[in-house]
Amino acid sequence: DTAVSQTPKYLVTQMGNDKSIKCEQNLGHDTMYWYKQDSKKFLKIMFSYNNKELIINETVPNRFSPKSPDKAHLNLHINSLELGDSAVYFCASSQVAGEKLFFGSGTQLSVL
Amino acid sequence: AQSVTQPDIHITVSEGASLELRCNYSYGATPYLFWYVQSPGQGLQLLLKYFSGDTLVQGIKGFEAEFKRSQSSFNLRKPSVHWSDAAEYFCAVGARGYQKVTFGTGTKLQVIP
Numbered sequence: 001d002t003a004v005s006q007t008p009k010y011l012v013t014q015m016g017n018d019k020s021i022k023c024e025q026n027l028g029h030d031t032m033y034w035y036k037q038d039s040k041k042f043l044k045i046m047f048s049y050n051n052k053e054l055i056i057n058e059t060v061p062n063r064f065s066p067k068s069p070d071k072a073h074l075n076l077h078i079n080s081l082e083l084g085d086s087a088v089y090f091c092a093s094s095q096v097a098g099e100k101l102f103f104g105s106g107t108q109l110s111v112l
Numbered sequence: 113a114q115s116v117t118q119p120d121i122h123i124t125v126s127e128g129a130s131l132e133l134r135c136n137y138s139y140g141a142t143p144y145l146f147w148y149v150q151s152p153g154q155g156l157q158l159l160l161k162y163f164s165g166d167t168l169v170q171g172i173k174g175f176e177a178e179f180k181r182s183q184s185s186f187n188l189r190k191p192s193v194h195w196s197d198a199a200e201y202f203c204a205v206g207a208r209g210y211q212k213v214t215f216g217t218g219t220k221l222q223v224i225p
Contacts, residue, residue: 004155031211041200041218043156048211055211090155098144098206099163101213103155 003027006091006104013081014112021076021107023091031055031097032074034066037088037106046089049074050097081111114139114205116216124222125193133188133219135203145186146204146213147177156202162186163208173197198223 006023013019025032033056034046048056052068063079074091091104115138125131137143144163148156160171167179177188186203200220206213 033211041150041220043202043215043218045212045214050211058212092155096208098208098210098213100146100158100161101148101156103157105153105155 002104004091004093004102004104006089006107008107009105010108010110012110012112015081015083017081018077018079019081019109020078021089021091021109023074023076023104025072025091025093025102027093027095027102028072029093029095029102030071031094032068032071033092033094033101034074034076035090035092035103037090039087043090047074047076048097055097078109081109083111085109086111114143114207114212114214116203116205116214118201118203118216118219120219121217122220122222124224126224127195128192131188131190131193131197131221133201133203133221135186135188135216136184137186137203137205138184139205139207141207144206144208144213145177145179146206147171147175147186147188148202148204148215149173150200150202150218152199159188159201193221193223195223195225197221 004025033048047066088106092101117136147159203216
């Protein structure tokens with residue numbers, strides 16, 4: 001039973017399209033995150049939520065909008081996709097903020 | 113602001129040889145320190161963490177790390193590397209109750225037979 005699952009695993013789309021990535025955790029954690037990993041493997045936090053409340057928005061363009069319908073889910077919607085959005089997006093969760101992160105297996109987004 | 117430096121982008125070791133991956137951090141208060149491993153096409157998995165107490169911490173897969181406050185370092189070690197250890201290794205710094213965990217740029221480990 002996967003602890004943090006995200007879908008889809010691969011996403012190939014055209015510039016200007018809108019797409020969503022879904023994330024679910026079954027660990028009972030209160031805190032969830034979105035991280036972006038670029039082509040050089042640099043991992044940067046985008047958003048964090050605690051019990052459905054946005055805590056961190058790390059200077060991410062407005063085209064990115066996270067949504068947390070409940071504390072087990074954190075989805076990421078991206079409007080007007082650009083070439084520079086191509087990356088691997090990881091969802092993660094933790095029991096306590098700042099402690100061990102549990103990662104999903106990532107969504108590889110390719111914008112053509 | 114917190115930051116993490118991993119000075120080695122790529123390291124190659126022979127199977128059975130010892131390994132040390134370097135990590136230096138910058139953080140004003142007492143940090144939480146982590147090492148994560150990422151295999152190709154996978155998410156990150158925690159190897160070990162340091163919160164407080166004994167400065168030598170043991171992790172999974174035979175890894176250990178030593179926290180040295182005076183050097184702001186948290187280097188990862190393994191006495192004998194296996195081919196399955198080939199992966200990307202990330203050092204990270206955080207703090208309890210603080211949402212932001214900051215990652216280093218990673219060190220890619222290659223293991224040769």
